[in-house]
Amino acid sequence: MHVYLSYSAEKDKDLVKKITQCLRESNFEVWSAANIIPGENWAEVTSQALKKSDAMVVLLNEESVNSHQVRNDIAYALGGTTFSGRLIPVITSESVPMEKIPWILRGAPFELIRLPSNGSRDDGIKQIINTLKKNAA
Numbered sequence: 001m002h003v004y005l006s007y008s009a010e011k012d013k014d015l016v017k018k019i020t021q022c023l024r025e026s027n028f029e030v031w032s033a034a035n036i037i038p039g040e041n042w043a044e045v046t047s048q049a050l051k052k053s054d055a056m057v058v059l060l061n062e063e064s065v066n067s068h069q070v071r072n073d074i075a076y077a078l079g080g081t082t083f084s085g086r087l088i089p090v091i092t093s094e095s096v097p098m099e100k101i102p103w104i105l106r107g108a109p110f111e112l113i114r115l116p117s118n119g120s121r122d123d124g125i126k127q128i129i130n131t132l133k134k135n136a137a
Contacts, residue, residue, distance in 0.1 A: 001136055004053035005032035006073040008064035012092055015115065019057065019125055026129045050076055055086035055132055058105075061093040065100040074102055085135040088128055090115055 003023055007016055013034075020030045031049040036042060056077045064070045077083035089105040090113045098106060105112070111131070115124035 001055055001132065002029045002031065002053045003132065004049055004056045004073070005030055005059070006056055006064075006070050007032070007059035008067035008070050009059075009061050009092075011063075012059055012061060015059070015092060015121065018121070019059075019128065022125050022129065023132075026133075028129075028132065054082065055088070055135070056083050057088045057090060057128055057132075060089055060091050060101055060105075061096055062100075065096060065102070071102065074105070078104065085109070086132065088113060088131055090124070090128060093117055 005016060005019065016032055016034060020032060020034070023030045031053060033046075035049070036045050050073070056073065058064070058070060058074060058077075060070075074087070077087045087105075087110070089101070089110055091101070092115050094116055101112070104110075113124050113127050113131070115121040
């Protein structure tokens with residue numbers, strides 16, 4: 001399964017690396033903006049990655065909930081059947097007010113996974129992996 005990792009914050013860079021590593025160790029192919037090589041056409045590379053992906057993990061924090069790109073990624077995932085049951089919202093900061101999270105992700109069928117910045121995030125990452133495996137095509 002190909003997983004598209006959508007995020008916005010520079011502060012999540014280490015978390016993105018950890019999630020990517022754990023997903024790859026669980027036999028998932030992972031794409032994130034970190035895969036873009038300087039000089040590549042960002043829009044084209046991102047578009048191809050979205051088309052190739054089977055699932056999306058969206059990291060939500062103070063920056064990403066206001067990011068046009070993250071909102072576009074979510075809209076793309078919701079716009080077709082490819083990501084049905086495989087759009088996984090993940091809250092990475094305790095300071096994100098629920099009303100800032102896109103309304104459609106706050107209700108069924110979406111289970112918001114929380115990766116608190118204080119303490120271990122291993123259980124939350126395991127939850128992401130288990131959700132992807134459970135909803136694999």
